[in-house]
Amino acid sequence: MTIGYYVLLLLFVVHVMAVQNVDEHICPNGENEMIRKCCKGYVMINGHCKPNCKNCLNGVCNEPDVCQCNDGFIWNQSLQSCQQFGCYCENGYCSQPGQCVCNKGYRKLESDFCEPICDDPVCPKYSTCVAPQQCKCHDEYEMNPENGECELQCDDAHRPDNEGKQCVLKHCSCTNSAGGYCLHNYNECSCYDGYRKTNDTHCEHLCQEPCVYADCTGPNHCQCLDDYHQTADPNVCEEENLCYGKPCDNGVCLLGGICKCKSGYNKSLNVKFQIICDSTTMFIAKIMSLLLGVPLILAGIFFLIVYLVERKRNALNIPTVQYAEDEDGYVYAFNN
Secondary structure, eight states: OOHHHHHHHHHHHHHHHHHHTTTEEEEEESSSEEEEEEEEEEETTTTTTEOOSSSTTTTTEEEEEEEETTTTTEEEEEEEEETTTTTOOOOOEEEEETTTEEEEEEEETTTTEEEEEBBBTTTOEEEEETTTTTTETTEEEEEEEOOOOEEEEEOOOOOOOOTTTSSSESSSSSSSSSTOSSSTTTOOOOEEETTTEEHHHHHHEOOOOOBBSSSEEEEEEEOOOOOOOOOTTTEEEETTTTTTTTTOEEEEETTTTEEEEETTTTEOOTTOOEEEEEEHHHHHHHHHHHHHHHHHHHHHHHHHHHHHHHHHHHHHHHHOOEEETTSSEEEEEEOO
């Protein structure tokens, strides 16, 4: 055989091997027909079937879902990704040793943990943000599509309690359903936080501190009686004409103990020099009295001072009486 024959044979073998390499993972369609369709676990890339890995950043995918990490990286089974040595980054990746960068839709909660972000809308009560913008209700709760709230699911004999935390009996001996509930037995009335049991079937509001001039209308909530208003102490009320213990007739007591006069009234002083609210007529009368009274008072003070000075001067000019005895032994008096 000639050399040309061997050359042609060699070229034929190389061609067959190349075709086999290209179509190694191409699956048959029928018995004798072949189509260019990759087998399960492979994807077509530039006419070749390549193994597919869900997450092989910083690595090479050699087999379906088998990622060989690059030098300096190690496969993290829990994260299903290649992580740098000395770096753990859940829901993110390590841009460099010890530096965790969160994936899109996540935010840094700790140095090595990124939590999903749910802000449109914010997850409702009794739910958890499990993925970006994806909330999951807690066990035994289901999301109401109408209001987006996670609601406790109860059987026909029960209902969610007022706080939505547990299922309680629909029919209960408690006379005040807002303050009490029956958990397992119709005749066993239990009270919510902020309430106290007055008898076997009634729970009433509980105020830790006594209400002064007020009624306890809710857990630790005092409501002032008629004609009273609240002071700085939420449990103490005072009469409407007072403001933090000071007079406030015809005024409104504001926070901080400031008495604001109502329309048609002006701030003035009473005989105890306390600020009060007077009508415009009374206010003008006091101003006029002050304008007329001050000159009279000053004049009275002036005349009093003149009188005292003159009295002192006269006292200094009064002659003094002295006594002496003459040669005959008689005592006589004379002015000095």
